[in-house]
Amino acid sequence: MATVKFVENPPSPAEDAEQLRKAFVGWGTNEKLIISILAHRSAAHRRLIRQAYAEAYGEDLLVSLDNEISGDFERVVLLWALNPAERDALLANEAARRWNPSNKVLIEIACARSSGQLFAARQAYHARYHKSLEEDVAAHTTGDFRKLLVPLVSVFRYEGEVVNATLAKSEAKILHKKITEKAYSDEELIRIITTRSKAQLNATFNHYHNEFGHPISKDLKSDPKDDFIAALRATIRCITCPEKYFEKVIRLAINKLGTDEGALTRVVTTRAEIDMKNIGEIYLKRNSVPLDRAVDNDTSGDYQSMLLALLGREDA
Template structure:
């Protein structure tokens, strides 16, 4: 469920463009006006605004925003204004260039987007960077990480609800044997997480818990010395429990010493039109504080106002 609040009577695209152009004029940028427009328009409306702005003023709205804004506020506005596939392409490009073993952005995008959405991401990546996403993931990662990530970003999963319970039982047993033996990057494990539908993976994990008594996520926490485990665990979480995964990312981003603005920005910008309402409710339940209050406590200025607007807690 989305947290985006679009007013019942949206101004015309031409009027939005005119107001945004006015926000850039004079000695100071009118950040409040920018927030009041862009934080309350859906992806289709934002795309129409970008197109009309270019036609009317002969300039790229994103470049004007980049020139006029700064810091975390600029980053959030720019990511939000991009088309979702283009946004994911930018995030994946950054993730491959700054690849570390704790970087889970590629898993997030590969495992939480629908199959057709992931195709659009690959197309946007190719169009923007003149390379394939698969090529860059293969180049920037190594070993078990490459073995997992390359098929994940290349996958095209069945999106339906139909599952094969016999297969689920068989593959639950395979997963249990591999995890018990600490063969976390075994070909069968990679095949299951990279090719099965999300419904099938969910059925397999249910069978795993029923047969062996533990949630697979718990079993993957028992080997703290294995640096591959966190990303494999994130893969299962993103496939089957995405809201739980993103709630945890937000919790860690806000509760750690010094806010992780990168993670906070990424989750709000990418989930506001998808399931941020569920994530927000889960955050409140698990942390005994509403998400918007946690954000207000840890951020400030226009960045704070944009975040609060996108999670549906401003006065618009």
């Protein structure tokens, strides 16, 4: 469930484009006007605003925004202004080019999106970078990570609810055997995790828990300093319960010494229209503080205002 509150019966895209243009002209930029418009329009409406802006002023709205605002506020506004597939393509490209073993962004995009959303992101990647996402992931990763990440970003999983219980049982045993042997990058283990449908994997992980007495994620905690095991755990968490995964990303972004604005911005902009309400509920239950209050306490200025608007704060 989304948190962001969209205006019912918003002005036409042309009117919004005109107001945004007014926010850019004259002395200083009217950041509050930018927030009041963009933070309260759906992805479909934001796309139409960009079209209307380009037609009226001969410039991409994103270029105008880039020229007028800066810092963390610019980052959150620009990411939000992109349509979801473009945004995922941009984030995936950044993650691939700056890849390091602790970076989970490619896993988030591959596993916390539907098959259709991942396919749309790959198409947007083609259009924007003139090559494929899997090509860049293969070029910038190595070893076991490449074995995991290339099939993850390439897959088009079955999205239905049909499950083969016999297969779930047998593959739960395969997973347990490989994990017991510490063969974490074994081809069979990676094949199961990267190709099976989410419903099938949930059934497999349930059988694993029932058969062996504890969840698969617990067995993958054997070496907390191993980045590849952490990547496997993130993959499983993004497939089975993305809201819990993203709550943890936000919690770590806020609770560390100095805010991780990059992680906070990424999660808020990618989940605000999907499941941020559920993420917020999990955050409140785990931390005894409302998510919007935690963000309010940890950020400032226009960046803070934009985040709070996307989190559905009534006065934002």
